[in-house]
Amino acid sequence: MPTNEVEKFKKRRNYLNDIVMKYAKTNTKRFYALDSKVYLEGALPRKTKEMMGLVASLVLRCDDCVEYHMIRCAEENVSDSEMEEALSIALVVGGSITIPHLRRAFEIWDDLKKKKSRGGSQS
Amino acid sequence: MPTNEVEKFKKRRNYLNDIVMKYAKTNTKRFYALDSKVYLEGALPRKTKEMMGLVASLVLRCDDCVEYHMIRCAEENVSDSEMEEALSIALVVGGSITIPHLRRAFEIWDDLKKKKSRGGSQS
Amino acid sequence: MPTNEVEKFKKRRNYLNDIVMKYAKTNTKRFYALDSKVYLEGALPRKTKEMMGLVASLVLRCDDCVEYHMIRCAEENVSDSEMEEALSIALVVGGSITIPHLRRAFEIWDDLKKKKSRGGSQS
Amino acid sequence: MPTNEVEKFKKRRNYLNDIVMKYAKTNTKRFYALDSKVYLEGALPRKTKEMMGLVASLVLRCDDCVEYHMIRCAEENVSDSEMEEALSIALVVGGSITIPHLRRAFEIWDDLKKKKSRGGSQS
């Protein structure tokens, strides 16, 4: 059901991207395209790339970016241990100032796990 | 009418500034004064300065600062194309981590345009 | 009464920390321990350390961190003048981009003062 | 004469970009292309865009980026007053933490002015 936080997040994200695209010209559109392409399967697997995007988002302390990569990591079947280790790197690199974002990150992860165990899909 | 987002933003901002001024001494007050003065007409027009403030706010990822300069840019009659070009510079300089803020920036811009076309004033 | 902003903040914080601890392994737990220890009484008094944590939080623009150290500063009996001077250092070091956070900081401080004058405790 | 700081900066920059291009694949190359395009003449003149890039670089405290946009601003005939006003916006937005970069920025500007008055070109 599209009633939970993850669905709301995706809906709001799509709604806002539509407004961006209403005004966007070539450069903005190209940036958006590039932003998708760097996470595609290559020499590094998508799963690793999404975790890299997550670590970068956490040290830069962007909740929306963290949430987006969290959802993608769940889709790529990142395990709890892998997630905890990735986030602990971000925590040590970025310091205690990242803790409020870390808390919200684990809250989202916990939601995603519950959803998965109920058989829900993240797509 | 004071019912929309822009009016709410201004009201909340004034309410909070009153609390700041309740505690503020000379240094804090001087900073506030300086923060107004750098955007006044000079060798550079106010319109250019507000767009500079906007670009700085977006790369530093401060939603409130972005909203404030967006409102000012609308008042200075920045066009859609000028706005898109300024924001695309901020996007390229600041990277994809600015995208959530860029989305909210365009949402505000879209609101401001609608308000303008309805004949509303931003003052 | 646990109905105000400060109590809500603490409750939410504890709730989220419980989720973190559900997934946390040794490294994350050690970071949390370290994050408590650096603010303990030592060569520098706790009051000074909490104000340092506050200044660091404001220049790094983390609202939750600011709120946490604000509550701790009230508990350590930081005066209005000491608070204003600490925040003015953060404002000058961090620039106008910190102003939205400064506003919310003074709002919390004002709430904490009212609570104190009503005889409420921050503990 | 190619003996001064500006020439050394450009040479080193080109040397390093050649190394980047030795390893760069499509995404990195596209980012580089985009990074040129957003500063081209459009609804906003190149001069304004270079000053925006400068303000963004100063608040993000990147000396190399500041130097690059300083050189471009000199080429676009930004006046001393325009430069001072742009930098004062960056100073107020970014705070005293930008001062070491502001100092180096004015040092470069001073060099560029002397070079210009000797009839040297920045191209």
Place this chain on the structure above:
Amino acid sequence: MPTNEVEKFKKRRNYLNDIVMKYAKTNTKRFYALDSKVYLEGALPRKTKEMMGLVASLVLRCDDCVEYHMIRCAEENVSDSEMEEALSIALVVGGSITIPHLRRAFEIWDDLKKKKSRGGSQS
């Protein structure tokens, strides 16, 4: 031979860490210990963790941190393609403000490759 940049970097780093340890008490020492532990083999391989540390260092724009993780990535046999993909994620997340650091990163990488092909060790 300990004559190149990498060796100089390591020597300077060790020299400075000795000064830190001359003054460091428990908390600082524990932080140092934690900073080693998060990169150890676990659910995620050391190689992945070092690349995560690299991406975090590049988006936070710390040249010394980038150099350290670059050396470790070479030791973990990260390939050119893997390196390029990791850095392109950092570039897109962090924006053009990371380019001066990206340039120096690739310069170090190029040095490390040459050293490797000459049969030198990074240890």
Place this chain on the structure above:
Amino acid sequence: MPTNEVEKFKKRRNYLNDIVMKYAKTNTKRFYALDSKVYLEGALPRKTKEMMGLVASLVLRCDDCVEYHMIRCAEENVSDSEMEEALSIALVVGGSITIPHLRRAFEIWDDLKKKKSRGGSQS
């Protein structure tokens, strides 16, 4: 003797500030004045304020700002233990990304201590 690092730092700083003042108008000059005033004795002693400036400078990772406040802290007779505790707060708040700056901070501190024990003045 004006031959050491601290003297070189001060000379270079004064030299560059003279260039800034050659171009500076009212707003820039007022910012400079404000930047001095917030560290003056008040409800909080100068010593505490300089340590706050130091912590803010370290978490924002500005070497020049760190060096400046280090020199001032030595002048205000901050002890080794007080210094270590202030820096450990900055380290934990700012994370491992601050370590290269922390290293250079302790190197300066060590220089300042040696200078003091030789009877040199920091003024």
